Amino acid sequence: MKTTTALSTHPNGLVRFKIKETKLPEIIVLTTYPPRECGIATYSQDLILALKNKFKSSFLLKIVPLELENEPHLYAEKMEEALNTNQQKSYINLAKNCNQNNQLEVVLIQHEFGLFRNNESDLITLLSAINKPKIIVFHTVLPMPSQELKNHVAEINEEVKSIVVMTNSAAKLLINDYNINPEKISVIPHGTHLVEHLNKEVLKEKYGFTNRKIITTFGLLSSGKSIETSLNALPAIIKENPDVLFLIIGKTHPSVAKNEGEKYRNFLQEKIEKLNIQEHVLFINKYVSLPVLLDYLQLTDIYLFTSNDKNQAVSGTFSYAISCGCPIISTPIPHASEVLKNDTGIIIDFENATQLAVEVNKLLLNPTFRHTISLNGLHKMAPNAWEN
Numbered sequence: 001m002k003t004t005t006a007l008s009t010h011p012n013g014l015v016r017f018k019i020k021e022t023k024l025p026e027i028i029v030l031t032t033y034p035p036r037e038c039g040i041a042t043y044s045q046d047l048i049l050a051l052k053n054k055f056k057s058s059f060l061l062k063i064v065p066l067e068l069e070n071e072p073h074l075y076a077e078k079m080e081e082a083l084n085t086n087q088q089k090s091y092i093n094l095a096k097n098c099n100q101n102n103q104l105e106v107v108l109i110q111h112e113f114g115l116f117r118n119n120e121s122d123l124i125t126l127l128s129a130i131n132k133p134k135i136i137v138f139h140t141v142l143p144m145p146s147q148e149l150k151n152h153v154a155e156i157n158e159e160v161k162s163i164v165v166m167t168n169s170a171a172k173l174l175i176n177d178y179n180i181n182p183e184k185i186s187v188i189p190h191g192t193h194l195v196e197h198l199n200k201e202v203l204k205e206k207y208g209f210t211n212r213k214i215i216t217t218f219g220l221l222s223s224g225k226s227i228e229t230s231l232n233a234l235p236a237i238i239k240e241n242p243d244v245l246f247l248i249i250g251k252t253h254p255s256v257a258k259n260e261g262e263k264y265r266n267f268l269q270e271k272i273e274k275l276n277i278q279e280h281v282l283f284i285n286k287y288v289s290l291p292v293l294l295d296y297l298q299l300t301d302i303y304l305f306t307s308n309d310k311n312q313a314v315s316g317t318f319s320y321a322i323s324c325g326c327p328i329i330s331t332p333i334p335h336a337s338e339v340l341k342n343d344t345g346i347i348i349d350f351e352n353a354t355q356l357a358v359e360v361n362k363l364l365l366n367p368t369f370r371h372t373i374s375l376n377g378l379h380k381m382a383p384n385a386w387e388n
Helices: 039-055 088-100 120-129 147-159 168-176 200-206 227-240 254-260 263-275 290-298 316-323 334-339 353-364 367-384
Strands: 002-009 015-022 026-031 060-067 104-111 134-138 162-165 185-187 213-218 244-249 281-284 302-305 328-330
Touching: 026 039, 039 060, 039 104, 039 316, 088 120, 120 147, 162 168, 168 185, 168 334, 200 290, 213 227, 213 290, 213 316, 227 244, 227 263, 227 353, 244 290, 254 263, 263 281, 290 316, 302 316, 302 353, 316 328, 316 334, 316 367, 328 353, 334 367, 353 367
Parallel strands: 026 060, 026 104, 104 134, 134 162, 162 185, 213 244, 213 302, 244 281, 302 328
Antiparallel strands: 002 015
């Protein structure tokens, strides 16, 4: 609560104070949220925690989680409302409740096209019906859009007060490919964690990796991760670095597991056996907690990001790795291309295992350069820490 004081004069001449309480303004955040397992859920959790820590006396944040009808989640905190993205009535009810909330100042929407697949018209109806200022965060901006996609983004743009993207490349796409007014767009980079760095060798001993050179990738597993690129590079890496161990951290993406089971993981395991590199690959097949993840990343000697999705704008996994001082080798998604400049990391071509092997070997055999890249990455990303 905010309090204000006012003076009044009592009939006997005494001055007295009246204390009036006013409620804090509210912001609704419409997003996926843990325990739902997706990158936007993790991003939103970090963002909301940072905002609450910094501005808890200025405004109140309320989460409205995005739900699927057949996949309900049990949240750690009480949610007053959820948006069932498959149910038209849910959009109507949310708009009505937003409009009736006199304390509500802003509705912030974390957007990914897949979250509203087949319900695009319902999203527009929702945005149009809410009579409060709306901000939308585009986590993906696709280049060379079809006319249908261009029209859909134009409809969203018509209904929101401002648009947030995380890279300059995404902002340029909105301006050039979608004809969005640049004055309406804000570029706010993906947040990173301020990590209290621990001794790498101590952490390796803790997790049983003593005397191993660790290369790592992590995230919810799907074929888009192109992990086979790293596996194909491993024989050439092992030849020069026989003590190398490749950690693949993360369970299969829930939607992938639902639609095709463990088909991709099985494909990777078959490739490992075919290449005879079983002693150099370790699957950590679970959704690890943040403290454990940060440990794994801090003991990592090189982090690999090998997406085969040329339209992927940003990566939360990439941001976590930089937070932990990982030297990064990455395919050229816009996020990587903007960050990994001037010895902040190394860019390789999409699905190029030969190039990947060469760059990994260079780094593993040059600890001084690894250290330089690590420090450069930390210095460059510090302004983007959630706390800042």
